[in-house]
Amino acid sequence: MSLESADHWDLAVRRGVSKLFLLSALAERPMHGYELAQEIAVRSGECCAPSDAAIYPTLRELSEGGYITCEATSTGKRQRNVCTLTESGREVLATAAASWGRVMPHLQKVIDEAPRSRQPITFYEPEEVAR
Numbered sequence: 001m002s003l004e005s006a007d008h009w010d011l012a013v014r015r016g017v018s019k020l021f022l023l024s025a026l027a028e029r030p031m032h033g034y035e036l037a038q039e040i041a042v043r044s045g046e047c048c049a050p051s052d053a054a055i056y057p058t059l060r061e062l063s064e065g066g067y068i069t070c071e072a073t074s075t076g077k078r079q080r081n082v083c084t085l086t087e088s089g090r091e092v093l094a095t096a097a098a099s100w101g102r103v104m105p106h107l108q109k110v111i112d113e114a115p116r117s118r119q120p121i122t123f124y125e126p127e128e129v130a131r
Contacts (some may be wrong), residue, residue: 008108019058020100021048023093026068026085033059059083067092
C-alpha cells in the first residue's frame with residue numbers, strides 16, 4: 001500500500017486511535033468484544049470500526065498489560081468474555097487522552113491548511129453550451 005493510497009492513511013488512523021476508543025468505551029461500562037466493536041464504530045462515526053481480527057488481539061494485549069480484566073459469563077448457551085477497565089486502564093486512558101489533546105489542535109491546523117483534491121474544470125466551447 002503506497003502513501004498515495006487513502007487506504008494507507010485510513011489504516012494508520014484506525015491503528016492510532018482504536019485503543020483510545022476501546023478504553024473510552026470500557027470507561028463507561030463493562031462490555032464483551034462484539035459489543036465493544038459496535039460501540040467503537042458508533043463513537044468513531046464508523047471510521048474506526050474494528051474487525052474481529054483486530055479487536056480480540058487488542059483485548060488480549062490490554063488484559064496481559066493489566067489494563068482490563070475479562071471474565072467469562074454465560075447467557076443461555078452462549079459464553080462471552082466481558083471486559084472491565086482496571087484502575088491502570090483508567091490511568092492509561094487519561095494519559096492517551098492528554099496526548100491526543102495536545103496534538104489535536106496542531107493536527108486540525110494541518111488538515112485545514114492541506115491542499116484539497118479538486119475535480120478538473122471542464123471548459124466548453126460556446127457552441128457546445130448552446131446545444
